[in-house]
Amino acid sequence: MRWKFSMRRKLGTEAVIGTILPVERGKDAAVTSTRPPHLVDHTTTVAPLTTRFRTSPTLLHVLSPKYLSAKARPLGKTESQSGRLILFLVIGAVFWLFVFGMFYRLLKYFRGIPEIGALLAAKLLGLMFVSLFGILILSNVVTALSSFFLAKDLDLLVAAPVDWLRLYGAKLLETTAHSSWMVVLVATPVLTAYGIISIRAWRSPRYCPSSSFLGRSGAR
């Protein structure tokens, strides 16, 4: 939403300052409370946890700068940026097709091998999951260190009345997204190839359900 500015500020700094600042403490207290004025602002009342959680900003609000920042990325706004975006998409598509094609051919070949074909495919899938798990652990640890302890926005968020659980949740989601997006990108064509090959095998009239677990070729 864009802001429209009035010409009222030309009235002078004092007039504008008057509209920005809160009303005088005594007047404010008289409106909002029936306590004697000298007690209004000096009474410590600890809000219950549920109230505190309710008044704290939502998780989505704490994460909103990340979303807005991603939206404001200059991709596609000028001609050169559009060119960069197209190049980026083309490279991404070529990479995906390459990985998908490679795994598709490999898995198709495995399926054609009698007796050990399904076992090889299952072992390859297991190996891939173990590798991705290792990459994810390493990536999450590194990203968590920077987003939980070294992030520049920590001072801003900690100085504001943000519940610690909300802050933790926001940072956890941020860490998960930052550390996992590349793994998701790499895993998608691989798992798609596995899915297509598996569906074909299931549709085969000679499919044996136990083959997935016992390593015996289901579709011969």
Add this chain to the structure above:
Amino acid sequence: MIELKSLTKKYGSFTAVDSIDLSVPDGELFGFLGPNGAGKTTTLRMIAGILQPTAGSIHLAGIDLAEDPLAAKSKLGFIPDRPFIYEKLTGAEFLRFVAGLYGQDGDKVEHRGRELMALFDLEEWADELVESYSHGMRQKLIISSAFIHRPEVIVVDEPMVGLDPKAARILKDLFREYVKRGHTIMMSTHTLEVAEALCDRVAIIQNGKIRSVGTIEELRDEATGGGGLEEIFLKLTGERAARDAMEVLDA
């Protein structure tokens, strides 16, 4: 109102802040002066709830920061010495985000945000990304964000850094009007002229301890010899360093 009782911060064996007792009543603009590394920023960061004190307590507007941090922080506006602003947000989006952190949104916040940006001549930049702002403009935006939720207490670390003379003047007017309305400002600064012109009372901190507290006149009496705040400051914090510098240059 800000109340610090026996506030202490230790890093291992090093004591950055050593059992500070301070009370800043409503309607006072309080200056916090001291040489580099004296413990000013550490104290202010503890008041803002960013650092956990090793010992002691902090009360903001009568609320214990340790007992009810959310309620205490909701009364506070903090302007750090090295502020952070999301580069890919526009000025208006940033103000909206900060107001939202304090549970405020709607037309009143929009109006207040517009007025604050107009006050600091940022209206033309309201919908521009912060990455295109100069250092001074960022400082103005951070100051605006401290006022957006109408806090009762403002803690500010080096407010005048990067501001042009007009913005500095506006900020002084804003601070004076703010305390006139019964609110509290605690300000750390190295600009002694600003402290002398603005602050009702001043504390001088050295090696983590409060060396002296009072009005400029009271400090002048304590320093025995009068003069401006610079002379008082040098006398109270040890003028030898300044004299040493002259000797080094003369040598």
